Amino acid sequence: MARRANVPANGRRRSTIREVADRAGVSVATVSRILSGDYPASPTTRKRVMLAVEELDYVANAHARALAGTSAKSVAIVLNSVISPAYAHVAQGVEAQTAAEGRLCLIGTTGGDPERELAMVQFMREQHAEAVILVGNVVADETYHKRMSRYAHGLAAIGSRLVLCGRPPLGPDVPAVVVEYDHAGGAFAATSHLLSAGHERILCLGSRPGYSTAEGRVAGYRRALAAHRVPHDPALEVEGMMEWHEGYRMMKERLATGAPDFTAVFALNDLIAGGAVRALTEEGLRVPDDVSIVGFDDLQPSLDLDLTTVHLSHEEVGRTAVRLALEHEARGGTPPHVTIGTHLVIRNSARPRRMS
Template sequence: MVRRAVPREDGRRPTTIRDVAAHAGVSVATVSRILSGTYPSAPATRSKVMRAVRELDYVANANARGLAGASSRSVAIIVNSVVSPHYAHVAQGVQTQAALEGKLCIVGTTGGDPEREFATVQLMRQEQAECVILVGNVVNDADYRERMGEYARALALAGSQLVLCGRPALGPGVPALVVEYDNTAGAYAVTSHLLSAGHRRILFLGRRDGHTTQDSRVAGYRDALADHRVPHDPRLEVEGTMERHEGYRMVRERLGAGPADFTAIFACNDLIAAGARRALREHGLRVPDDISMVGFDDLPTAADIDLTTVHVPHEELGRTAVRLALERRRDASGMTGHVMLGTHIVVRESVRTLRGAGGPTP
């Protein structure tokens, strides 16, 4: 795509990609590839180019000129994967609301790579999307918050709005909307459901320290144990990603090391639960006769295997993200920056009540 130099109102020549390249001390091709997200991982080079972009206000000015002459008609959603049912349902909500608003929907994927996420946000900024919606799990450390905060400010300068969907806020003063659901309360409720059925040895599948979704769910699990005066045993928390094959792996390895030392499983999501159920069956264990199980998300898979789980309002998340972002653009003064949607348990037939429910040990 060729950028045409448009005179600025103050009479000064607009910044070009050549100016950015000269300022950063790299080639024009390198700048182009970094801004389009196709440059190989080279943090030092990327940092120099992005610093030059900020200092020269290159993309912000280009987008502001474009928005001044034409109304953008697109919203963007960036997800880890379009294969995961969780992301697919949120994306469907974004698409539905975008259509009602007369907007086109652009979808980008990152594969869980934060560098690809940054590059995709930059690309959506260049494409003048009215809002950029980030969905799903992320390592929300200080470096990530600082860098994404810069992108949020750049989007705002370009007339766009960053929305964090199912993620925590980036910090005070960052121009980003937050639309999330109560992971911790949902995990607390479903763990309490198991505890009320008499289970005291509850295996948590899918802990992954530093990742926002898993951290909030394991926090709810631990809070429920504490409130029911059940000692927390770190050995009952198993690390793994939120995929079906990981659920199978975690349970297979656990049972391969010896007999089950748990009476129930809290799978961090329904995909993990499905994989865990397969591993249990291979070891001759039935749900719920031998091992009780709960999940999280209430995806179609949960109903297929009769799984008690936590319902997440996936499509409402997507619809709310679009609606709030567009309303913020129309009337910034009347909008809140943070919306928390509720969750609730869907009780099916995957939990068995133990004899003497409520005692210290089953």
């Protein structure tokens, strides 16, 4: 039996532009022009219309306007950057699985700006994407949680689904699919590898308090120290972003203070490791003869460096995010929460500590 117009698969009726116009006391044409952003309405009229939109939880049907009733199914992915190797590989997995499911893929970048991410989610909602997949680092503060939780409920109300990919859940009552990486487990394995080789002064590069990916990996580093009964020294944790030039900067600044006060390095990703290796080499230090180093991700930089690192199947993460989102949309029930495992890849950038 055909569904009634404006009623999604979950049975909750969508508000119409006519209802927004009636509540705001203006014409349908005025609402349409204000929402399109090209109508010089008075501040009072615009405020009434936007208040009605919020109260009715109205979402403009962009496909209906542009395609005269033809709806193209799509999946959206929102990520910090498309040039970061880790994000690019996740995006490739999303695109491949989206194509296999017969959908189009929409993509948006945020530059790491939480406000832009929130705006992007709202935009993808207006495009009626079947799923909106958020990838990677996020500043996990209370304000962000509240707003993103509201958007997750809004997506669910129109039969769509928010997917948190590589980041922690928003809470038990938030209707979002979660596909996490085992950041802590991978970092524990990498740090334990160095500890088992006799290294106790292990420099941790890339700490960023408040950022979920970095915090998970630092937690695994600290847990390994505790498991091996090695005292935690906060001075060995260096803050920086997960980029090559940041790895170079952090190591250069550390070495500028004198002889190394560490025998090994745990870099929170392979890009940081690459920059750190360059800085060590410029200072006449050899890897692994003088300093051992391990990374995280197992992407192209690790192969070039013959780097021991933590393998994470980024493309499979992207594929899983799409599959779970579309399966959940079809079946309903409690949104799934899965964790993608990691494993350590042993190469030649780490060796047992030489005893003095």
